[in-house]
Amino acid sequence: MTRLMQCVPNFSEGRDQVIIGAIADAIRSQPVYLLDIHTDADHHRTVMTCAGEPQAVSEATFRAAQVAVKLINLEMHQGVHPRIGAVDVVPFVPMRDVSMSECVDVARGFGQRVARELDIPVFLYEHAALQSERKALPDVRRGGYEGLRETITGMLERKPDYGEAKLGNAGAMIVGAREPLIAFNVYLDTADVTIARSIAMAVRESGGGLPHVRAIGVMVRGRAQVSMNLTDFRQTSLFQLMERLTLEASMLGVQIVESELVGLTPQAALIDCALEYLKLPKQVRGQTLEARVGSFNGDYREIPFG
Amino acid sequence: MTRLMQCVPNFSEGRDQVIIGAIADAIRSQPVYLLDIHTDADHHRTVMTCAGEPQAVSEATFRAAQVAVKLINLEMHQGVHPRIGAVDVVPFVPMRDVSMSECVDVARGFGQRVARELDIPVFLYEHAALQSERKALPDVRRGGYEGLRETITGMLERKPDYGEAKLGNAGAMIVGAREPLIAFNVYLDTADVTIARSIAMAVRESGGGLPHVRAIGVMVRGRAQVSMNLTDFRQTSLFQLMERLTLEASMLGVQIVESELVGLTPQAALIDCALEYLKLPKQVRGQTLEARVGSFNGDYREIPFG
Numbered sequence: 001m002t003r004l005m006q007c008v009p010n011f012s013e014g015r016d017q018v019i020i021g022a023i024a025d026a027i028r029s030q031p032v033y034l035l036d037i038h039t040d041a042d043h044h045r046t047v048m049t050c051a052g053e054p055q056a057v058s059e060a061t062f063r064a065a066q067v068a069v070k071l072i073n074l075e076m077h078q079g080v081h082p083r084i085g086a087v088d089v090v091p092f093v094p095m096r097d098v099s100m101s102e103c104v105d106v107a108r109g110f111g112q113r114v115a116r117e118l119d120i121p122v123f124l125y126e127h128a129a130l131q132s133e134r135k136a137l138p139d140v141r142r143g144g145y146e147g148l149r150e151t152i153t154g155m156l157e158r159k160p161d162y163g164e165a166k167l168g169n170a171g172a173m174i175v176g177a178r179e180p181l182i183a184f185n186v187y188l189d190t191a192d193v194t195i196a197r198s199i200a201m202a203v204r205e206s207g208g209g210l211p212h213v214r215a216i217g218v219m220v221r222g223r224a225q226v227s228m229n230l231t232d233f234r235q236t237s238l239f240q241l242m243e244r245l246t247l248e249a250s251m252l253g254v255q256i257v258e259s260e261l262v263g264l265t266p267q268a269a270l271i272d273c274a275l276e277y278l279k280l281p282k283q284v285r286g287q288t289l290e291a292r293v294g295s296f297n298g299d300y301r302e303i304p305f306g
Numbered sequence: 307m308t309r310l311m312q313c314v315p316n317f318s319e320g321r322d323q324v325i326i327g328a329i330a331d332a333i334r335s336q337p338v339y340l341l342d343i344h345t346d347a348d349h350h351r352t353v354m355t356c357a358g359e360p361q362a363v364s365e366a367t368f369r370a371a372q373v374a375v376k377l378i379n380l381e382m383h384q385g386v387h388p389r390i391g392a393v394d395v396v397p398f399v400p401m402r403d404v405s406m407s408e409c410v411d412v413a414r415g416f417g418q419r420v421a422r423e424l425d426i427p428v429f430l431y432e433h434a435a436l437q438s439e440r441k442a443l444p445d446v447r448r449g450g451y452e453g454l455r456e457t458i459t460g461m462l463e464r465k466p467d468y469g470e471a472k473l474g475n476a477g478a479m480i481v482g483a484r485e486p487l488i489a490f491n492v493y494l495d496t497a498d499v500t501i502a503r504s505i506a507m508a509v510r511e512s513g514g515g516l517p518h519v520r521a522i523g524v525m526v527r528g529r530a531q532v533s534m535n536l537t538d539f540r541q542t543s544l545f546q547l548m549e550r551l552t553l554e555a556s557m558l559g560v561q562i563v564e565s566e567l568v569g570l571t572p573q574a575a576l577i578d579c580a581l582e583y584l585k586l587p588k589q590v591r592g593q594t595l596e597a598r599v600g601s602f603n604g605d606y607r608e609i610p611f612g
Contacts (some may be wrong), residue, residue: 004599035598051599095595180595186585242584259585267594270580271573277583278548279492279565288573289401289486292341293310293357 004096005054007061010089011068012077014044019071026067030060038262042220044079047263051095058110069118069170074145080218084145085171091178103177104128111175115163122162125176130161145171182230182269183262186245187223188254195252196224202248212236233269239276310402311360313367316395317374318383320350325377332373336366342570348526350385353569357401364416375424375476380451386524390451391477398483409483410434417481421469428468431482436467451477488536488575489568492551493529494560501558502530508554518542539575545582
């Protein structure tokens with residue numbers, strides 16, 4: 001079994017299929033799995049998920065970035081999702097037989113190359129951060145492209161980690177290493193975005209809500225949406241998040257109509273959610289047919305339990 | 307990848323570890339995966355799950371039955387779970403590249419051999435049934451060992467499908483082929499078994515509850531338990547079952563404290579439950595990292611999604 005590092009680059013283009021296709025083709029030019037493409041016209045954003053050997057993933061993502069910074073102009077970009085760059089965020093994620101520290105190394109090498117070869121200022125975040133104030137993505141992205149354009153040249157705290165402190169039409173890039181993240185959005189039965197914002201404020205960590213939850217309220221296709229990132233599903237589960245959302249929504253007199261996952265989710269996050277809802281103990285995780293057959297590795301004599 | 311048929315024999319012994327060990331060793335003597343052993347002292351019952359090539363699974367189960375009918379005496383057996391035999395139920399289940407009709411063939415061959423070589427009367431049920439009144443397991447098992455002992459010689463409708471109409475200390479055996487079954491039990495915060503029985507009556511198909519649900523109310527370790535079989539989780543989901551249980555419990559002023567799964571559960575049943583709870587569409591099933599990587603089969607160039 002080959003080692004797998006995952007990379008989930010976010011591009012500030014969710015409408016032009018020609019541009020999205022060109023970026024995807026750049027990833028496909030390398031020997032990596034392009035696992036998912038999630039395009040959202042309202043967010044005006046596309047999230048691609050690829051996985052493979054660490055160096056191949058880094059190369060594939062670099063080629064995609066090369067295409068994206070050429071084709072995406074942030075001066076023309078409007079969307080409900082905050083962003084500071086054509087290639088907005090590039091997280092490297094451990095997946096199979098890859099450590100977080102290897103992801104950090106790959107992220108920093110990737111960032112240096114982007115600054116050098118693409119002339120894009122790079123900010124390092126999460127586990128790859130060189131400055132503690134840059135650990136959290138929202139702190140790095142605060143003010144968006146427009147805000148950064150005003151401050152990058154003058155303010156020392158907005159100076160990039162790699163590259164020159166100046167911004168072109170492709171903006172900056174936020175590169176890092178992190179745990180698997182779950183991007184989970186719920187739609188409300190209201191067109192009042194202030195209600196979505198209130199719920200977002202109540203559930204997110206920065207508002208005193210649940211740890212490891214980031215949330216914003218936005219309008220998507222005429223409906224209010226709470227758009228969330230769950231950055232550690234083992235600490236705060238999808239079940240806990242949904243319970244809290246349901247409670248906050250009902251207190252404001254609205255309901256959750258449907259939900260969506262952006263990009264790919266670790267299977268364990270869904271299974272853990274089912275166990276919690278069903279009041280089953282965590283050890284039931286290993287009590288599926290698939291888990292048991294998988295644990296044998298083909299040897300009948302092995303006893304994988306009790 | 308080898309073809310997999312599953313067999314989930316239920317033995318009427320949940321206390322004597324020597325007997326349970328001897329039965330398990332009989333299964334392990336054959337080239338099959340012994341995936342799970344679930345022992346319950348109150349139910350006085352052990353459920354083993356094995357999987358492998360159809361003929362190997364049939365042989366392993368036969369050897370286990372041979373040991374069990376020698377060591378288990380139903381005249382001495384008391385437990386809260388209904389049963390008519392030392393080896394009470396033997397279902398063969400399709401798992402990987404095996405059809406239901408092949409399971410039916412294996413079940414009938416197994417049943418004939420049991421009648422012939424072990425001198426045990428055999429009733430065929432579910433997809434392997436030869437008589438339509440014997441499709442449902444509870445109908446075949448009605449009255450238990452004690453009831454069958456009274457009626458097997460005299461009543462034509464209790465005549466076994468294979469073997470002589472007489473009962474020894476090892477009782478009879480119910481053999482069949484079925485879809486994967488989920489054995490799901492919930493514990494209530496009461497010691498009043500009549501409440502568990504009321505809930506069981508309300509949720510089960512035969513009481514006008516949910517399709518594909520069988521349920522009884524029993525006492526286990528001083529707590530009232532609703533003990534259930536969900537025979538088709540694609541038609542009635544674990545989510546729907548839990549919602550209904552929670553509702554019925556609250557109407558009777560009790561709560562579900564915790565739950566358990568007996569034996570192994572298909573992963574899809576847990577993932578579907580999470581999706582329903584989270585209000586996610588069913589296509590999210592394929593939106594896990596594991597599903598996507600698995601779908602590639604090692605070829606980077608393949609694109610497993612739309």
